[in-house]
Amino acid sequence: MEIPFIKMHGLGNNYIYIDLFQFNIEEELLSDLAQKVANVNTGIGSDGMILMHPSEKADLGMRIFNKDGSEGKSCGNGLRCTAKYAYEHGIVTKEKFTIETRANIVEAEVTANDEQVELITINMGRPELRRVHIPMMGSDDPEVISEPFVINGEELEVTAISMGNPHVVFFVDSIEAAPLYELGPIVEKDPRFPEGVNVEFIEVISSNELHFRVWERGSGVTQACGTGACAAVVAATLNHHCNKNEAVVVHLAGGDLTIKWDEAGDVWMTGGAEIIAKGVFQYVE
Numbered sequence: 259m260e261i262p263f264i265k266m267h268g269l270g271n272n273y274i275y276i277d278l279f280q281f282n283i284e285e286e287l288l289s290d291l292a293q294k295v296a297n298v299n300t301g302i303g304s305d306g307m308i309l310m311h312p313s314e315k316a317d318l319g320m321r322i323f324n325k326d327g328s329e330g331k332s333c334g335n336g337l338r339c340t341a342k343y344a345y346e347h348g349i350v351t352k353e354k355f356t357i358e359t360r361a362n363i364v365e366a367e368v369t370a371n372d373e374q375v376e377l378i379t380i381n382m383g384r385p386e387l388r389r390v391h392i393p394m395m396g397s398d399d400p401e402v403i404s405e406p407f408v409i410n411g412e413e414l415e416v417t418a419i420s421m422g423n424p425h426v427v428f429f430v431d432s433i434e435a436a437p438l439y440e441l442g443p444i445v446e447k448d449p450r451f452p453e454g455v456n457v458e459f460i461e462v463i464s465s466n467e468l469h470f471r472v473w474e475r476g477s478g479v480t481q482a483c484g485t486g487a488c489a490a491v492v493a494a495t496l497n498h499h500c501n502k503n504e505a506v507v508v509h510l511a512g513g514d515l516t517i518k519w520d521e522a523g524d525v526w527m528t529g530g531a532e533i534i535a536k537g538v539f540q541y542v543e
């Protein structure tokens with residue numbers, strides 16, 4: 259089967275996008291297709307696959323599949339890329355519009371110059387702090403803020419948050435020394451997270467600046483994670499390192515995002531998105 263695709267990235271977090279306004283794929287093929295396109299040796303190579311589709315509830319919809327074929331519920335970098343593509347390809351005709359994900363409906367706003375989108379701001383909605391909704395097992399505390407967490411025989415502290423998808427945040431003294439490859443895969447699959455978890459390490463530079471690295475559920479180390487950057491700022495605020503209503507620059511491996519958790523409780527993410535390539539994938543089931 260010949261499947262038209264677009265490859266896009268947000269700060270290096272790259273996905274194969276399929277425009278389902280133009281083309282349709284059977285549901286039962288999606289997980290296998292995601293694994294095949296993402297394979298760098300026998301496919302195109304990416305962090306996963308994203309579908310952009312018509313929606314009855316919003317101006318358009320987006321679904322994200324990780325590299326291992328599992329489906330995530332939200333993707334911050336994917337939302338900015340989807341917003342850029344939708345505006346530049348006439349799926350939407352206004353600068354402000356809505357996108358439905360499996361987690362929620364978000365509001366996107368693009369800043370364009372000569373019809374080319376330069377910057378995208380997404381209102382990602384409210385973080386979910388309740389343990390049962392992250393979900394995370396463990397103590398009876400209803401929220402997970404600086405909770406002792408023993409892993410690999412070491413006692414660490416974690417803050418856990420859902421941004422529509424689960425995140426666990428570790429504060430480290432130096433981002434260079436963050437045990438990303440050592441702890442990332444173990445924490446992702448730890449039984450305390452029944453749905454798995456995205457694992458983030460943060461070094462606090464100041465109340466307006468964080469360094470950030472991520473091990474993503476279903477994809478491993480990526481250059482950036484938009485929902486992860488939002489979770490990082492929420493975690494840093496809950497731990498009194500950052501302040502509500504103040505913009506925080508998050509330095510990810512692939513570039514910077516600006517995140518703000520406002521007084522009303524919504525988390526705003528601003529950053530860029532790029533189209534890399536368009537082509538046709540030869541899919542063999």
Ligand SMILES: N[C@@H](CCC[C@H](N)C(=O)O)C(=O)O
Pocket residue numbers: 271322324329330331332333334335336423424456474475476477480482483484485486
């Ligand atoms: N890269 C993403 C998040 C993708 C989904 C995640 N791995 C999950 O399974 O929850 C982002 O930019 O937010």
